Amino acid sequence: MQLFGIANCDAVKRARTWLTQHGVAAVFHDFKKVGVPAEALDRWIAAVGWQPLVNRQGSTWRKLDAATQAGVVDAATAHAVMRAHPSLIKRPVVEWPGGVVTVGFDAERWARLAR
Numbered sequence: 001m002q003l004f005g006i007a008n009c010d011a012v013k014r015a016r017t018w019l020t021q022h023g024v025a026a027v028f029h030d031f032k033k034v035g036v037p038a039e040a041l042d043r044w045i046a047a048v049g050w051q052p053l054v055n056r057q058g059s060t061w062r063k064l065d066a067a068t069q070a071g072v073v074d075a076a077t078a079h080a081v082m083r084a085h086p087s088l089i090k091r092p093v094v095e096w097p098g099g100v101v102t103v104g105f106d107a108e109r110w111a112r113l114a115r
Contacts, residue, residue, distance in 0.1 A: 001025070004040065005092035006032040015092045015105040024114045026094070031086045041079055044093055047101035050078035053089055060087040 003019070003026040005012035019026050029040075044053055054072060055061060061069065064085070072078050082089050094102045096113050 001097055002027045002029055002095045003092050004029045004031055004036075004089075004094070006030060006087065009091050011105045012092045015094075015110075018105070018107055018110065022111070022114055031089070036083055036086045036089065038079075038083065040095075041082060043095070044101050044103070045075050045079060047099070048103055050075045052103045053082060053093070054078055055088055055090040058087070060085055064088075 001024070003012070003015060005015070005028075007013075007028075007030050016026075016028065029037075041053075064081075068081060072081050090103050092103075092105060094110075096102065100113060102109065102113070
């Protein structure tokens, strides 16, 4: 499985701790350091939609100008803005074996998926 996020993000830290405590191996991809692969972002949008991926509560969203915020109206525009501003992506994003994609940390759901 792959865990995507930013190393210093609190949700990512909790997720990585949970994975370690439950013996679940994951490859970590820090998209703050190495960017967001376009093909991965396409998979996530196809799996969960673009809305759950855009973190409209975070400081990155608040720092965007009003025109950019207003321009995020569909998958294509969200894709472009998330690639330009990786911190805008809600974290962590996990690609589980079998193709399931989750956004955010949910210990109960993860326990079911990790079985």
